[in-house]
Amino acid sequence: MTAVEKAARLASWLVAATVVVFLLGPLVVTVVVSFTSSSIYTLPPPEWSLRWYASLSQKSGLAEAVWLSVQIALLSTALALVLGTTAAIAVVRGRFAGREAIATFAVSPLMMPGLVVGVALLQAFRAVGFRDAWTSLILAHVIITLPFVVRTLLAALERFDFTLIDAARTLGLSYPQAVLKVLMPGLAPAFLTSGLFAFLASMDNYPISIFLTDARNKTLPIKMLQYLEEQPDPTLAAISTGLIVLALIVLAVGSRSVGLNRMVH
């Protein structure tokens, strides 16, 4: 190895180490701050305390916001799994024109400005006189969750060996039985990872939800920003720590079943 290569390699390792600290640092700081006894964000905390966790129960509307976000994330992810899987099968197995266009279209909301999609939906719902906040949030969040499902399922289906279905049918299964017993278990890891990321994306969404909520239906991110404006105390760090723990659980489940390396694709 020449000196140039050695220097380049050392420099890249330094950058990578900095990146790891840069990426995980903010999360660590949030968790540490949530255990402070002080009402301002002094670091390190003067004393440790659980008072901000105790104050969670006094935050008005927090429990409702969490429950609303969970409902919307679960339902929109379930809907996206059905719509996304069928669409991905059509794209991978079909032999018709425009399949690539369908794939691009279904994944495109990931790269669209969320706020613009939110504004567009607000105007469209208003134009037809539709005013139910809960339902419009679910309908809108499918647009957020669908790209995750389509993207992951496309990759999984391209790897799937479809002659297995023919083999199962030769062994006496009907076509629906073969799909149920061979294809579905084969796709299970893809359902799991895409479902988890879709769920988290819905839980986190702010720019689309902000246009569709009303006074009674506020999702967690909207409530969090509202708390931050009203009373920026470390209760917010406690809520954030809860969300970080949720992310860690998701990551643990995902890496157990498919491995971290497959999760990033």
Add this chain to the structure above:
Amino acid sequence: MTAIRRIDGFAWLAAPALVYLGVLYAVPLALLLFKSLSTAGTFPSFAGYAEFFGDDFHLNILWRTLRVALLVTGLSLLVAYPTAFVLARARGVVQTIILVAMVLPLAVGVVVKTFAWSILFRSDGLLNKMLMGLGIADEPVRMLFTETALVIAAANIFLPFMVLPIYAVVRQLDPRLVEAAATLGATPLHAFFRVVVPLTLPGVVAGAAFVFSMAVSMYVIPSLIVGERSQTMAMLIARSYLFLRDEQLGSSMSAILLVIAVAVVLGSSALIRRLGGGRT
């Protein structure tokens, strides 16, 4: 039915998703574009665009939005490129640590991470204490409400979206190509710029397009880090809908942001195809 069979039975499986996205995504966006081009019932009208482009205040916001998005993309590319190579070469625990550092922040969400940065940037925050402790600064540096803070926080939040596509192409890079280049007399630098860089370009373009399109339309990050004092396009759109009730201006600005995003998507995928990359 026979005619349908001839088209392809599988095509019908795409129908539910296409109808859904058509009704709840494509049509609303088309309506928004239509609305941006009509005033008080007349179509076409460019009054909304005239209002936007005729005002230096708005043009400054557009320019700031594009500048911040470019800086965010540049900064994240700069650190993501070497990181992707390290990640591709790393094994065992080191690989797991880097992957966790990529995926965990993705799973945490923008609101939590932005909140974390707003703590770090405070004048009595950790970053200021470190700067003063190291003797770099004598008194607290104002970080919150600055564009630099915005760029750093946004680059941090979008960084995994830059690293992962580059990592995907670096992982498939055949190390023998570099050896072959060396055998043919190329210096390491020459081999890097003539062999490695061109082969990883599809990943770079995919990552840059993704980060740019997210940075140009980010809303939560600037509203918490810089606030109303220096607005971005997305903040102005939200304001014009939620507070000002100026939907003419709001829909025109939304259309401008939409055109930028669509141009980035189409441009980058055409570029990736030309560079010989697959679907990312």
